[in-house]
Amino acid sequence: MTHLRSPSLHHLGLRPVSLRRFGGTRPARGAFQFPHERPSLELFTRHCESLIHQHGLQELRLQGSARSMECLPDAVRIETAEGRLEARRVVLALGPSCLVWPDWAEEAARAGASVVHAFAPNFDRNSVPQEGELIVVGGGQSAIQLAMELAATRPGRVTLVARHEWRVNDFDFEPMWAESTALRRLNRFRCAKKRRQIVNRARRNGSVAPREYRAFRQMEERGEIHRKVGDAKTCRVTSDGIHLELHNDRDELRGDHVILATGFRRGPAMADWLSSGAERAGLARLPCGSPLVDPLLRWHPRLHVAGALAELEIGPTARNIFGARLAAERLSRVS
Ligand SMILES: Cc1cc2nc3c(=O)[nH]c(=O)nc-3n(C[C@H](O)[C@H](O)[C@H](O)COP(=O)(O)OP(=O)(O)OC[C@H]3O[C@@H](n4cnc5c(N)ncnc54)[C@H](O)[C@@H]3O)c2cc1C
Known part of the structure; x- marks a missing residue:
């Protein structure tokens, strides 16, 4: 992979033109690829690194593997192989986990x-x-x-x-899903089955x-x-x-x-530790297995989701960088 599939507007910076600007006024040859200004993987990675540095994200990061979750009255407890963590709020941004093996x-x-x-x-x-x-x-x-x-x-x-x-x-989702009208239309359907159909069809x-x-x-x-x-x-x-x-x-x-190269399973595959934590806390899941979340991506007053777990709220881009931005916007509204 030399270039991302998504356009230069899809990145992790706060401003839409952040990656474009990072490329400089006279970008290096091959920095952006026609059409849609697909950024090179090298440029995209350097941009991510610069954001990590700029916002001091490295200092906020602990390395560890979550293996159980407990929703307590005033916190969520995550047990990791490296020790216990408790936080007032937790966001589950776990990415896809289940590989397709025929x-x-x-x-x-x-x-x-x-x-x-x-x-x-x-x-x-x-x-x-x-x-x-x-x-x-x-x-x-x-x-x-x-x-x-x-x-x-x-x-x-x-x-x-x-x-x-x-x-x-061009993309692995229908381009109209990068527009807010499509998402508003999806959010109008209260029926989870219908939402799942729409999301699956648009991928x-x-x-x-x-x-x-x-x-x-x-x-x-x-x-x-x-x-x-x-x-x-x-x-x-x-x-x-x-x-x-x-x-x-x-x-x-x-x-x-x-x-x-058969990809990941469709739908919100959940690791056992998460399924059992959710079950103990009585958190609702939809027939397709997705967590039942509100528009602020809340599955529980202290537990939020992003990525594939947020697919029925965020739409078919939930698994992409654009979807991560949409999830971040929703989460930024949590007071
Ligand atoms: C080859 C390839 C090319 C892609 N190209 C594009 C593209 O051009 N444009 C685009 O928009 N998207 C692209 N994507 C999709 C892109 O990877 C996702 O949009 C993005 O990575 C999603 O970020 P995420 O944080 O939701 O999930 P991920 O990046 O998958 O991150 C999930 C994280 O959670 C961690 N985790 C999981 N379980 C646990 C646990 N129990 N404890 C602790 N940590 C855990 C994982 O280790 C991982 O670090 C591509 C994907 C692939 C595989």
């Missing part, structure tokens, strides 16, 4: 085949074996970027397998940006990379490698290594 991939990994998930904490692109045939599974932006990166040093030996034909879109999962699509097609024309459309359902592991059977393709695809 059944066949789990079975193949259990049988000792080389199958890894690109978002697993221990995945390292640089330790992907140089030799053999690689299969990258996934239809979205991460899959296409990873496949192209790997094919650059393994021309002709990388195949991207997607369940569907190309879905080419463009499995889509790729036009620039990456064009780059892939060029590599494909030169024979440097391959793509197959098919839903992998079964897989055989033999001494000859991994054999994927694709449902809408009569062929069997053989590879030596499989990398899943």
